Amino acid sequence: MKTEPDRKADLIPVATAGTLSGLFRERVARTPDLTAYRQFDEIRGHWSSLTWGEMAERVGCWQRALSNLTLAPGARVAVQLRNCVEWVGYEQAALALGLVVVPLYPNDSPGNIAYILADSGSQALFVGSLNQWRMLESWRSAFPELRQVICLEDAACADARFEPAPNVVCAADWLTREGSVPADHDADPSDLATLVYTSGTTGRPKGVMLSHRNILWNAAAQLETVPTYHDDILLSFLPLSHAFERTLGYYLPMMAGSCVVYARSLQTLGEDLMTIRPTALISVPRVYEKAYVRIQAKLAQEGRIARALFRKAVAIGWRRFLAGQGRAADLGFADRILWRLLRPLVADKVLARLGGRLRIAISGAAPLSEPVARCFIGLGLNLLEGYGLTEASPTIAGNRTEDNVPGSAGLPIPGAEVRFAANGELLARSPGVMLGYWKRPEETRQAVDPDGWLHTGDIAEMREGRIYIRGRIKDILVMSSGEKLAAGDLERIITADPLFDQALVVGEGKPFVTALLVLEPEAWKSLARELSSDPADPRTLQERRVKRVVIERLAHLLRDFPAHAQIRRVQLLLTPWTVDHGLVTPTMKVKREEVLQRYKTEVDALYAGHAIAM
Missing domain, CATH: 3.30.300.30 (ANL, C-terminal domain)
Structure with a gap:
């Protein structure tokens, strides 16, 4: 079994990677035979795996196909696809050619997709299904720069009556497996790598410009606070179009050499957790909150004894957690005995529904309700809350296993600075701060001041070095x-x-x-x-x-x-x-x-x- 220093030696430093495509090449070179990705094969009805070496072959196919479009470095190519290895293959090939990737949410509205395609000037689009493209066709005049549409779904199988336009092709037919893989573009770490359009709770989405260095730095900083290794298994279900999943659920595992398994859907997440039994999970608060609500609803149907045992297990587990953090006295003899009884009777049964071997669970993208955090932590889940936003690539702060204060966003990640404006707005500065908003210089100047401080738009306070988010400025009701x-x-x-x-x-x-x-x-x-x-x-x-x-x-x-x-x-x-x-x-x-x-x-x-x- 590897020691801690041996496991850390598997990590790829930012300087060695250089760029996001450089990170992939280095991972393939270091561990070609390790399992990189798993996903469910709908046709064969089982989970299939790809090693890093096999993934490199798939990326080569995409690189050959994309090179036939003769797009200039810096050209934008979009992807509207659920999480899968094809998403990764397409992006890695595009980055290797110096192209800029524009991720789109699979279930976004056609009008919003059309706006992003037009605003970004995307010249290629990779969609998951024929229906996605059909819904966009009526908006076709809005994005005239689009030259090629690639569909993962076989159009002929989906609809025998479908007659594709010349610029719409099936991925299986389009990918070429012959010829040499084109040479990688000599990209600079500061080059634009991706345009991530904020989902936006108000107004039109803005294209956040993130460089190779932005994302690599953030992933490396996260690895310092949340150690991850090549023997970890991460179940991915948040959209890769979201910066939180992209950095922590895609590039961080690549940097560590961990295996990523793509969940079939949110609807089957419970089954997939039981099947895959991940060691790491990245999610948004809503998923943990809905799980908490289901637990409470189930308890309401059970007798008073079951409810009392559950409450007792959470209470003792919470005190045990505080003792482990050095913020409370060790459990007394009676509580230690009770925990030995309640852990298998209550806690382990709940955690088994999450696969039973989660080493770490991360919550981000929004604040997590403290009662929810207290419940799961009390049951023994190593649940860590963090904070960030797309414009920061995305993480700014996070809790650590050994220093975890639920209800807080934790400490600034290594290399990140924070301070507060007069109105309580949190400002952040780090190598992860975006290059700016695409084609919006004035809004960029409003968001990032001349000294490099990102204005987050969040009201926050700091206590004992930890950040507590109090809400968006726009959500403070007067x-x-x-x-x-x-x-x-x-x-x-x-x-x-x-x-x-x-x-x-x-x-x-x-x-x-x-x-x-x-x-x-x-x-x-x-x-x-x-x-x-x-x-x-x-x-x-x-x-x-x-x-x-x-x-x-x-x-x-x-x-x-x-x-x-x-x-x-x-x-x-x-x-x-x-x-x-x-x-x-x-x-x-x-x-x-x-x-x-x-x-x-x-x-x-x-x-x-x-x-x-x-």
């Missing part, structure tokens, strides 16, 4: 009384309750706080039956006694918040806010302005008469 409210803090507490699937707190310029609440269907049915109401009747959601019960429940959840933050009116909904409806981002963040616009009539009704409705 009530008509002058009181200020961090809407995100309330929304995280609310959605940790099994009854509430989604929440949006309203109060900007208003005399009191209200909320739009999307109810979890099964929890709603249970509550309606308790109240002897018909859950299938939409009018039940408007009953005063139902709303009274919900408001009382909210008051209990928000009991630690000041009086002006208490929610006094609610609009109850059953239709979830989705990406398809344009109401959440692909990383499941609610688009505040879009939701408020969509439900303007309902919000106006909440404030009609300025009286407390009960």
